[in-house]
Amino acid sequence: MVSRVTNLGRSGLFHWLVQRFSAVILGAYMLCILGSTLLSPEMDYAHWQAVFDSNLMRVFSLITLLALCAHAWIGMWTVSTDYLTDLQLGTRATFIRLLFQAGCALLIAVYMLWGIQILWSI
Amino acid sequence: MLVSIYRYNPQTDDKPVMRDIEVEIPGGKDLMILDVLELAKRKDSSIAYRRSCREGVCGSDGMNMNGRNGLACITPLSDTVKPGQKLVLRPLPGLPVIRDLVVDMSIFYKQYEKVKPYLINDEPPPTIERLQSPEDRAQLDGLYECILCACCSTNCPSFWWNPDKFIGPAGLLQAYRFLADSRDTATAERLAGLNDPFSVFRCRGVMSCAAVCPKGLNPTRAIGHIRAMLIRQGT
Numbered sequence: 001m002v003s004r005v006t007n008l009g010r011s012g013l014f015h016w017l018v019q020r021f022s023a024v025i026l027g028a029y030m031l032c033i034l035g036s037t038l039l040s041p042e043m044d045y046a047h048w049q050a051v052f053d054s055n056l057m058r059v060f061s062l063i064t065l066l067a068l069c070a071h072a073w074i075g076m077w078t079v080s081t082d083y084l085t086d087l088q089l090g091t092r093a094t095f096i097r098l099l100f101q102a103g104c105a106l107l108i109a110v111y112m113l114w115g116i117q118i119l120w121s122i
Numbered sequence: 123m124l125v126s127i128y129r130y131n132p133q134t135d136d137k138p139v140m141r142d143i144e145v146e147i148p149g150g151k152d153l154m155i156l157d158v159l160e161l162a163k164r165k166d167s168s169i170a171y172r173r174s175c176r177e178g179v180c181g182s183d184g185m186n187m188n189g190r191n192g193l194a195c196i197t198p199l200s201d202t203v204k205p206g207q208k209l210v211l212r213p214l215p216g217l218p219v220i221r222d223l224v225v226d227m228s229i230f231y232k233q234y235e236k237v238k239p240y241l242i243n244d245e246p247p248p249t250i251e252r253l254q255s256p257e258d259r260a261q262l263d264g265l266y267e268c269i270l271c272a273c274c275s276t277n278c279p280s281f282w283w284n285p286d287k288f289i290g291p292a293g294l295l296q297a298y299r300f301l302a303d304s305r306d307t308a309t310a311e312r313l314a315g316l317n318d319p320f321s322v323f324r325c326r327g328v329m330s331c332a333a334v335c336p337k338g339l340n341p342t343r344a345i346g347h348i349r350a351m352l353i354r355q356g357t
């Protein structure tokens with residue numbers, strides 16, 4: 001059993017399930033937005049605002065945003081533990097990996113809070 | 123025929139080099155790559171490689187032949203090179219080189235050891251032997267045949283990146299061989315040891331393991347079964 005404190009939940013199965021479920025949510029949301037765009041011949045700001053004004057769409061968008069953040073974190077954490085390893089970078093690896101992970105976490109947190117603010121300001 | 127061989131002796135060489143050697147291939151028959159290596163060794167006895175049974179059973183002569191991992195003794199020359207092409211032989215990728223085509227397989231065996239590749243049964247032993255139904259025995263087909271040549275694990279990008287954490291296709295095939303065994307009673311313990319983000323879940327399902335297995339086995343399918351067992355147990 002290999003354990004790392006920087007992964008979410010410490011379980012590979014948890015990661016794997018979150019990535020699959022979040023991918024399904026992201027796919028469904030993209031289809032929803034695509035459908036809404038294609039089914040509205042006159043897509044203007046007023047229509048776009050009306051779409052996002054409903055609570056249902058807000059909740060769906062928020063769930064998608066959270067799914068995107070979780071998906072991105074697991075993806076970037078995986079990338080960092082694949083490429084930024086002792087094998088590739090020697091003794092500096094831990095510092096570089098932690099720096100990269102902290103940067104990703106910060107960026108994802110900023111995008112999440114900013115996204116929530118945008119969603120609730122419509 | 124021109125044969126380009128990876129040459130490296132860590133004790134005397136600064137870095138590895140590819141060295142060409144001209145080998146006379148007798149006409150009228152299709153040689154195996156190991157035969158070509160033997161001919162090359164007659165010209166240069168310092169070439170180092172492992173070999174033993176020369177019939178694809180011992181798994182000693184795993185190497186990379188024109189970019190593809192396989193066993194030199196059962197890989198025909200005609201399947202590896204086109205007429206006029208050079209034969210390029212390199213050691214199995216991703217493992218430290220001891221010399222020329224001989225690699226240090228310690229990390230590979232360490233990962234194999236992690237899966238406890240032996241039957242665990244805490245029930246009292248029967249008088250003669252633990253029996254299996256033909257159906258239960260059939261579950262082990264496609265799993266027990268692995269000869270641990272390391273062609274699959276050294277062809278797996280996830281194993282190149284995390285050879286100390288990802289068990290690799292060969293080890294996981296054996297892990298499932300014991301998970302699928304009706305006589306084994308340590309299923310929960312075995313699964314608990316695999317449920318971290320590296321041991322199993324670093325498999326990205328690219329199937330490069332199955333593409334090169336000289337025995338025609340499919341470790342990706344076995345890994346899928348382990349994942350399904352983990353999902354059943356953990357959700």
